[in-house]
Amino acid sequence: MRQTILAVLSLSTIAALLTGCGGDMVLLNSKGPVGQGQSNLMMTAIYLMLLVVIPSVIMALWFSWKYRASNKDADYKPTWAHSTAIEIVVWGVPVIIIGILAWLTWWGSHKYDPYRPLESDKAPLTIQVIAEQFKWIFVYPEQNIATVNEVRFPEKTPLSFKITSNFTMNSFFIPQLGGQIYAMAGMQTHLHLMADQPGVFRGMSSNYSGYGFSQMHFKAYSVTEAEFTQWVDAVKAGKGTGVNPEAIQKGILDQAELATLKDGDRSKHQIEALVHRAQAAGDAEALAKAEAMKPFPNKPHPVTYYSSVEPKLFETVINRYMSNYHGADHSATAEHGSQAHAANAHATASVEE
Template identity: 35%
Template structure:
């Protein structure tokens, strides 16, 4: 009879292809992620905060990370130590199969995690209310009122006090906060400007609110973070925090364009398409935002004498 390898040893011979691939997979993943190190990720996320809301969000994120390290660090440190100490070949350490309880060890296991949960609960409760997206931002200047409408696959911004509108371009003076009232002309979507902070959903027939501000003039990226079909990846828009003079020139340029945002123009915008360049409208039909809401809210349709077609 031919001898076979002992059950506790790996047979000598060529390694199967599937097994070899599984061993190489982690290294391939690491190599694939190396190019990301050259990306300027901080320029686009909350870690590159450029407004008071984003700064508070970043501070909360870093604080929570620091607290969670208190949980992760002992686990990462003690796991290899325990594995080494209780290895099968270690026959010199004490072996106590009847050992079952130890007050200091139980306290170490339960008291620190309990304190961490309590501290996190207090911090998150406090900061969740402080970062309420509906809460107006403290400022000596009145906020710029903007009505945002989520479409497929673009964003419409209406400035009711200025009488202008834009598609895929949100402009406001950096010296003033901006207050957005949001709805959707189609499926549910989510507006997010990472460097200014805040993410809020927009739903048909409903309004949500978001308050943002910028510390200084700059150009930022906004996006929809709720998947809504084939054009989702291109539903980005520019956010322009401008000086007062630049904002005045932006308004003048919009008004000089001569375009009017009326129900017919809005109906054209609702067609599923991506918008390569921003569009500016020099005038807007009064109460257009309210009429968009009424299309998807039976209560408003009844109140205003509208009936679904």
């Protein structure tokens, strides 16, 4: 009886949360066709499973009451062993529900495939995403600008995100617009999203990647086309702070600038442990090396705008990790630009397909 009461309370709590009483649940407050579709699939699956859960809870309560020790009028059948009707219900209903869920899973996997372009009368906006050490870098190849920890795009316009990592494996996620997808060094993944209306959405990393993981969040701004054009022009002119006063405006994002975006070498506790170990061992060289390390930041990297971007910067980041497969260093962008581009096309062909 105690377990039954706990089950009822748990279901009541979940129901309250799903109806919005628990606050702004972003997964159920979608602002785009992909996020809305995925949210509908999730709720459909929950409703189907409740077809089993709710009757089971009701019957458990009813059976406990009807066959309680004080009820002398309840039927007593110690030799009862089988009921065809019960077997049909117990096995038939779950089989039907599982079949429906299987079909929904197959249909939803194809309908909301992150690699599948969205249908629209507008041309998609391409945004290249680089997961850097505890921050997100967004490159707009068509506009020739870049940002750190902020992304802006026009409403009702398909977004084609091309994603990689210049660090450990990570996961790119804007919950209100759609599902997450991994960012991996030496690889390129795709994600297609769209916002139905203007707004500010929370973006994050949904994959633990180290001590600075909690700092990897950003704001995604859905704005009108006129506001987007105005913002792009302001950033290109070096006046991005006129749109966002809290941002930092810089010039070109090239390889040298990209290298400065790696924050720290170890966490504060790791550095202290290395210093203590070197002192205990009397190793002056290791001590000097440990003391020279910079700790990971304890707050997010400030929003930064770049008025221009080094050509093929995104491809260069991918090729840097593919040099072992092609027998050469493809990180150079000047002398070997065309070769690096060809190597990247080969390395990511399977992903693009």
